[in-house]
Amino acid sequence: DVKVTQSSRxxxxxxxxxVFLECVQDMDHExxxxxxxxxxxxxxxxxxxxxxxxxxxxxxPEGYSVSRxxxxxxxxxxxxxxxxxxxxxxxxxxPLDRGPNNEQFxxxxxxxxxx
Amino acid sequence: AQTVTQSQPEMxxxxxxxxxxxxxxxxxxxxxxxxxxxxxxxxQMILVIRQEAYKQQNATENRFSVNxxxxxxxxxxxxxxxxxxxxxxxxxxxxxxxxxxxxxTFGGGTRLMVKP
Numbered sequence: 001d002v003k004v005t006q007s008s009r010x011x012x013x014x015x016x017x018x019v020f021l022e023c024v025q026d027m028d029h030e031x032x033x034x035x036x037x038x039x040x041x042x043x044x045x046x047x048x049x050x051x052x053x054x055x056x057x058x059x060x061p062e063g064y065s066v067s068r069x070x071x072x073x074x075x076x077x078x079x080x081x082x083x084x085x086x087x088x089x090x091x092x093x094x095p096l097d098r099g100p101n102n103e104q105f106x107x108x109x110x111x112x113x114x115x
Numbered sequence: 116a117q118t119v120t121q122s123q124p125e126m127x128x129x130x131x132x133x134x135x136x137x138x139x140x141x142x143x144x145x146x147x148x149x150x151x152x153x154x155x156x157x158x159q160m161i162l163v164i165r166q167e168a169y170k171q172q173n174a175t176e177n178r179f180s181v182n183x184x185x186x187x188x189x190x191x192x193x194x195x196x197x198x199x200x201x202x203x204x205x206x207x208x209x210x211x212x213x214x215x216x217x218x219x220t221f222g223g224g225t226r227l228m229v230k231p
Contacts, residue, residue: 004159031217040124042206042221058218090160094217100148100167102217106160 003027004107006091012113019078021110023091030096032074033104034058034066037088046089049074050096081114088112117142117209121222128197129230135182136192136225138207146212149183149190150219154204163205166190168212194227202229 007022025032031050035043035058045058047066055066063085067075074093078085088111092104118141128134140149151163166174166183173181178198182191194201207222 033218035221040223042119042121042223043219044221045218048218096217098212098217100165103150103162103165104217104219106152108159 004091004093004105006089006107006110008110009108010111010113012115013078013081014115015082017078017081017114019081019112019114021076021078021089021091021112023074023076023093023107024072025074025091025093025105026072027093027095027105028071029093029105030071031094031104032068033092033094034064034074034076035090035092036060037090037109043090046076081112083114086112086114117144117147117211117220119207119209119220119222121205121207121225123225124223125226125228127228127230128194128201130197130199132197133193133195134197134227136194136205136207136227138190138192138222140188140190140207140209140222142188142209142211144211144213148210148212149181150208150210151179151181151190151192152206152208152221153201154206154224155200156203160206164192197229199229199231202227 033048034046049068091107094104149166154160208219
């Protein structure tokens with residue numbers, strides 16, 4: 001089974017802190033994604049990566065950065081956390097191929113609260 | 116850019132009955148994929164069913180089926196014989212075949228409650 005893990009289920013940080021959210025997948029997937037989930041807004045893509053050291057901005061990249069030094073690991077960084085970044089963060093991975101059976105596999109999510 | 120709309124923030128269904136969740140999308144593309152994902156409370160999101168836009172036949176997975184109306188840009192999910200374990204957030208998602216990256220565009224979600 002594909003397994004996507006995230007470093008924390010719950011995280012509480014203070015405004016201005018630097019925050020690292022870690023995601024690891026064990027299926028050798030090329031693609032990895034970071035989403036933010038808010039009520040009524042669904043999931044919105046922050047950043048994605050299709051290869052080591054490669055990254056592409058999603059729909060809402062402002063205030064975030066990412067790092068992918070190894071294929072299995074994709075980190076989301078909040079350089080200076082703000083209260084409006086309080087949210088659920090979901091990581092996902094998928095193979096590179098674009099066939100009909102391609103799907104994204106999700107981690108359990110990290111619920112981040114910024115005080 | 117594509118948009119996905121789920122007009123029902125919450126739905127409820129009696130156990131063993133049938134419920135239909137609505138999804139509409141906006142795109143100018145002709146080739147794409149549509150998905151329904153399920154997010155149980157405090158559990159990971161999983162894929163329920165997928166539909167290729169070039170296929171006219173509606174996808175079916177056990178108790179889950181879709182009604183795909185390409186011209187109307189509608190993609191509803193029907194859950195038959197609802198079970199307590201079906202209670203979850205359900206997200207409709209779109210994947211372009213034009214743009215690289217396998218990115219998904221999600222709707223706002225529908226919370227499904229199942230009454231015993």
